[in-house]
Amino acid sequence: MMEIRMILGLFLMITAASGWNVTFESPTVTVHMHETLSVAFTAIVTEADVANGTVVVSTTRESVASVDDLPVLDSSTVNDLVWSSNLVVSGNFLGNADILLSIVSPDQENKTSDALSVIVIREERIIDTLFTVFVAVMVSIMYINFGAAMDWPLCKRTLKRPIGPTIGFVCQFVWMPLLSYGIGLVLFPDDPELRLGMFFAGVSPAGGASNIWTVILGGNLNLSVTMTTISTLAAFGMMPLWIFTLGSTIFNSANLGVPYSRIAMFAVGLVIPLGIGFLIQKKLPRVSRILVRILKPLCSLLIIAIIVFAIITNLYLFQLFSWRIIVAGIGLPWLGYLFGYLLALVLRQPGPDITAISVETGVQNTGISIFLLRFSLPQPAADLTTIAPVSVAIMTPIPLTILWIVKLIMDRRKKSIAASAEKLQGSTEPIPTVSASTKTDNTENP
Template identity: 50%
Template sequence: MAAPFKYYVLVVCCIFFLLTNKSKAWEVHFQNASNFELATTTVHMDDTNTINLILSGLDDIKDIDAKLHIISSDSGILTVHNQPIVIDDIIEGNFTGQFNISGTFLGTAKVYVNMTQNDVSERANQTLNVIIIRKEKTIDRVFTASIIALVSILYINFGAALDLGKVKEILVRPIGPLIAFVCQFLFMPLLSYFLGLILFPNNVEMQLGLFFTGVSPSGGASNIWSVILGGNLDLSISMTTISTFSAFAMMPIWIFTLGTTIFDRGELLVPYKRIGIMAVGLIVPLIVGLLIQRYLPRVAKLLVRILKTCSSLLIIFIIIFAIFTNLYLFELFTWQIFVAGLGLPWVAYIVGWTAATCFKQKHEDRVAIAIEAGIQNTGISIFILRLALAQPQGDLTTVIPVSVALMTPIPLLFYYIYLKGKDRFSKHRRGAMPVPTNPSSENGRELVTINK
């Protein structure tokens, strides 16, 4: 049986009365040193900030033992100091105090305020959002500058060793560059996209980190490894140059098509200037090396002689310095990030080698193509992530390209050790073979003739 209409009116009136006669609740306001009210504040990792705390609406607070407990939503990345705070000086219903917060790792956290009075705790409705970001250090700038200088010197060596006649032959029959292009700008983006969906189904930032690594052009390290592992240097440099300039078109195509399915936040600024500077940065040292080859042949021969040593030292320097400057990222490593880091380049090595073998390329060409397919310019992907994402997400997602950069050389290093071991074993066997007393004799024929 339906209730009379007057009961509905009574219920509505009661609710209205309760809402309009609700007692004024206490509130909390956060301020920084500039005395501006805060809803969000930023703290550098390993730094400490002082936050002023103003409570209002405390007219009913009579107990001088009332205390404030400041709580971090994630104590692993944000630490709160100077608490609990004793409420002992209320002036006209207001109380002023302060506490310190320290960022211990990258991320975002919330600060809550609980008031405890007579063993009863009540939480304020207001919260402070804290963003913990990384402070750029001098060592970061030194690392970037040293890499630019060393790579420039190395590309001068490449220019001195480059055979322009062979480059023309490569461009006339561009089978190698075409294989590398398909691997680099078709297979790698698709692999990174689906690998991201599988490994990070609920983490869009990590999907972006992997996808942006996959759509980046090949890196100059491919030329270095081609030299070390006996690949075709001329083919390697040609493929890297083509890949770098192709990135102007291919990166936006992938980002604005497949990329929008995982990154839907409006227009994404593609760093054309960064790619252009990188392309010029590759070409200018090469031209200097070619000029040395043309006008200073003795210097060019010396540069070619030390090319492999310089390449090896640069690889070692990059790996050690990159690990040292990004130690904080290792705290983010999970098995998914580990698999993503090794899966992207290692699968590409196999695909590049297999494709080159199917097209019956020479061994040194297969080596260069496989290396070119698997090595990405992780510096470009890191730059895009930091440009596209707000901090600290920009820094957090760079764990993916850093993981890829660390895992990329591992199979190449093992292959180098294998080649060295094989070479040493071959020399040992040749040294152990008996030397015939009469090299002109065949199967003892001369001995038989003498006996006759």
């Protein structure tokens, strides 16, 4: 019955020949998820409407908001042809929806009201505040550690051969943003929040885990560290550049204002922990050396902690985990690996450099994107956009883990073959030969 009413209402919305003068107490209302809200309204009606009219309510996204009980139009609620009543709006899930009132009468044209805009949000919980603080602290620690561990002489040596770092920069800040934008456009044409989350994941810098994966897979660690350094520093300018240009089209689709001040504050805010780390490197070299040793595992643990906390805090978002979300989570990092590999291969880079460039391209710092989304956007957009980078984070290590297992098997097989060959060679005794001098001696001394 609900579905029939919604379809009828949407049909009326499209085919309505005239507007209906309905005034809601507020044109936009906010309701918490799984709660209801009564919205008062008044409407101008005719005697024919009261006698023969049927009221229909339509919702553009019933999964987000709905009206379960139709308001009753009768003479007891009409005074001087002004009908006063209430809509009881149910918040079903996070998001935005429009609700319209229509009146169907056999004696006159169908009429439809202007939309009542409904925003469904979550009730703020203590764990949400803890999550935001936790992510901010973790990202700050990550950048302090990174600033202390920056190896400037190594970067200078690597930059003397700038082809690898240049390829990495192009892959990271040209290909990945465009790829994330395209994936969002194809998979989420009607969900600007998901497109925005995917785009933020694509414009993020490389993740600290890329250095670990590069070592595990036999890549060039020096090149990987240099590209991570360049990516981290360039992100202060490249992330706002992409968000304020191409990203603004997604903000407009979502009816969200581009949060210029918050994003600028975020970029400047990361300079502070990075500067603290750099001062530690200069003033406290012993502490800096300790931080260098723990940088790689710490970055990986922090990113994993952010993702796990995001999943625990936002378990309800897995209702949105459709095949599109999974494909998007696979597409961004996996196509990043492939593009970095092919570009480095075409430009004839050494094998270890190809591995480093490929890994560096595909591994994104999703912790940064999650923090930036939650810090910059209002609810419910801050929640809805988070699911995309979480999906990317979950799918990122899968192909790398498979390659690592294959590499372990191949390395073990090579060692086994080499050991067998060595054993075979050691067990083979040389065949004794008779020299010519021995033959002569034997003939002379019978």
